[in-house]
Amino acid sequence: MIKTGNVACAACLLAGVAQAGGLERDRPAEAILFEEGNYAQFSFRSSDPNVSGEYPAFLGGGSTGDMAGSTTNIGGGLKFQLTDRFDFALLFSQPYAANAAYDKGFYNGLTATWRSTSIDALLKYDVTDRVAVYGGPSFLTSSADITIPLTLANVASDPDGPAGPLPGSIVSTYRAQSSTETDVGFILGAAYQIPDYKLRVALTYRSEIEHEFDARETYTQLSLPGPAFTPVSTSSKTPIKMPQSLTLDFQSGVTPKTLVFGSVRWTEWSKWQVKPGAYAAETGREITRFKHDTMTYQLGVGRAVTDSLSVFARLGHETKKGSTVTRLSPTDGYTSVGIGASYTVGNAEITAGIEHAWLGEAESGTPTDFSDNTATGFGVTIGFRF
Secondary structure (H helix, E strand, C coil), rough: CHHHHHHHHHCCCCCCCCCCCCCCCCCCCHHHHHHCCCCEEEEEEEEEEECCCECCCCCCCCCCCCCECEEEEEEEEEEEEECCCCEEEEEECCEEEEEEEEECHCCCEEEEEEEEEEEEEEEEEEECEEEEEEEEEEEEEEEEEEEHHHHHHHHHHHCCCHHHHCCECCCEEEEEECCCCCEEEEEEEEEEHHHHHEEEEEEEEEEEECEEEEEEEEEEEECCCCCEEEEEEEEEEEEEEECCCCEEEEEEECCCCEEEEEEEEEEEEHCCCCCCCHHHHHHHHEEEEECCEEEEEEEEEEECCCCCCCEEEEEEEEEECCCCCCCCCCCCEEEEEEEEEEEEEEEEEEEEEEEEEEEEEEEEEECCCCCCEEEEEEEEEEECCC
């Protein structure tokens, strides 16, 4: 029989190659709670998207260039079997990331980065041999930087630009740098399993986590009398809500050597926006936001080749929303395919896989068309029983 742990690795290994609807790049592996005995796990993932668009003629035409930088994520977990009914896990992940930078045309100089780390402390209780509940706190640390070039910043603050810059408009590059904030949410979950059939269905809820950043904003403002160009450097409170989510994971043996596995995940990205105080006062709007929640689907199959070697394949899909997108995440949905293998050596399990995603075409507000974009990712996970 193919090992349950290998499938758990496969299900989380490829997560994050293409989360077109948000910043999510890595999903903490709650499935470690269902490993037998004591278990340690380390993972590494790398994603290389290729995202570019074509400017309209009135903005000069031409390509935006590849605006999406590669990202890497590391993660890990320790799971301890405390008693016959209680298990404890400590998880580390880097769940959210962004690395956007334009170097051509009208958007040239627009950049954004997002960094995060998460630590989850989870306790699982086996109510019966088939029913389990689990939960615990989730500590999220985040920071971000955004640069908006003069052309975009001035248009945002002075949409009547052809008449000349108006007093109060931004007449320089705008920069915002956030503080590093740590805030706490919670995780709750329940699972039903039939071990003899390798069957498990788990429902996991992750709460919203709200950061209140101190955002340092710097730019130059046109003021009167004069006209005068006044440098501005100010700090403002900037609340940002990291989304709640609900995930249904499942796996089931279909033959002694074959398992199917997958997930359905809803994430509330529609409440996420970046709206620093001074920028909002100058422009009356946010810098960036996501308009819609996301639904992400995964379906895979694993097959034991030998007692030590298993292989797997997985399909992924995120539904397309069909509306204007932000310049800093200019794709809409995706479809992906991934393959990988897992090899057991003594108490160690090594799992590696590669995934390719076709990113959905979209249009930013200028409008600039983004199409024929892709992402490729690689991941490796090493687990050890002790």
